[in-house]
Amino acid sequence: MENRQKIREKDTxxxxxxxxxxxxxxxVLIFLLTIDIPISFAKDAHFIGIMPLLEKNWLAxxxxxLAILGWIVASGEKRRWAGVSNPPYKIKSIKNENYEYLTFLTTYIIPLICIDLTKIRYVFVLVVLLVLFGFIFIRMDLYCGNPTLALMGYRLYRAEIEGVDAPDGVILISxxxxxxxxxxxxxxxDKYVWIAKEIINDIG
Incomplete structure (x- = not known):
């Protein structure tokens, strides 16, 4: 029971x-949309100061x-994936699922940046939505359609693997x-979500 709990916590x-x-x-998009640095070329122009600048651009x-932390997390995951591999399998059939990246982008990311972030109540709504989406994504295993993976050069596939009993196939990220x-x-x-690397000429 304890081992099962640890596995569940690790998966989460x-x-x-x-x-x-x-x-x-x-x-990144929120930063670009909300950053407001006053620039003036007048002779009497002066720097407004660090604290006023931070207060004016706290959201940006x-x-x-958060964008920097997200990229650090992604880079850490990439290094972890490069260090470990399991015994090889062969693909029986495969289907491209890259459209999931665009689905995630157009369904979730684009609508969220249309929220009026100049008003604090809408910023609060954005935070609530992100928490709600996160809960749904984790419970429904929708985290694979991740546009950051596409920017890192990863492709998304659904495949039938020899010797693996997966009713809906295995999601391969490669x-x-x-x-x-x-x-x-x-x-x-996850059980049916793998990071995969092709073995060229059957040489690891």
């Missing part, structure tokens, strides 16, 4: 990191900090262009 932690990664582009700088009969090394993110 991975999914939370994936969800945080998926918001990287949103944080908070978003920038930098390689995987095809039917490709042999892969893999790292599990």
């Amino acid at each position: 932690g991975i999914k939370l990191r994936f969800y945080f990664m998926s918001l990287w582009l949103l944080f 700088f908070s978003s920038l900090l 930098k390689n262009r995987l095809l039917k009969e490709s042999s892969i090394k893999w790292i599990p993110i």
Whole structure:
């Protein structure tokens, strides 16, 4: 029971990191939309000061900090994926699922940046929505359609794997262009979600 609890906590932690990664582009866009640095070329112009600048742009700088943290998390996950692999499997059939990246972008990211972030009540609404989306994404395993992965060069596939009983197939996240009969090394993110690397000429 204790081991099962630890596995569940580990899986939840991975999914939370994936969800945080998926918001990287949103944080960057919020920063670009809300940053307001007054610039004047008048002779009597002067710097308004660090604190007034921070107070004026608290949302922009908070978003920038979250975007930096999101990219650090993504880079850490990328290094972790490169260090471990499981015994190879062969792909029986495969389907491209890259459209999920655009679905995530157009369904969640774009509508959120249309919120009027100049009013504090709408910023609060944005935070509530992000928490709600995170809960849904983790419970429904929707974290794979992550646009940050696309920016990092990863492709998304749904595949049938020889020797693996997966009713709806296995989601493969890979930098390689995987095809039917490709042999892969893999790292599990979830039971049916793997990071995959193609084995070229059956050489690891």
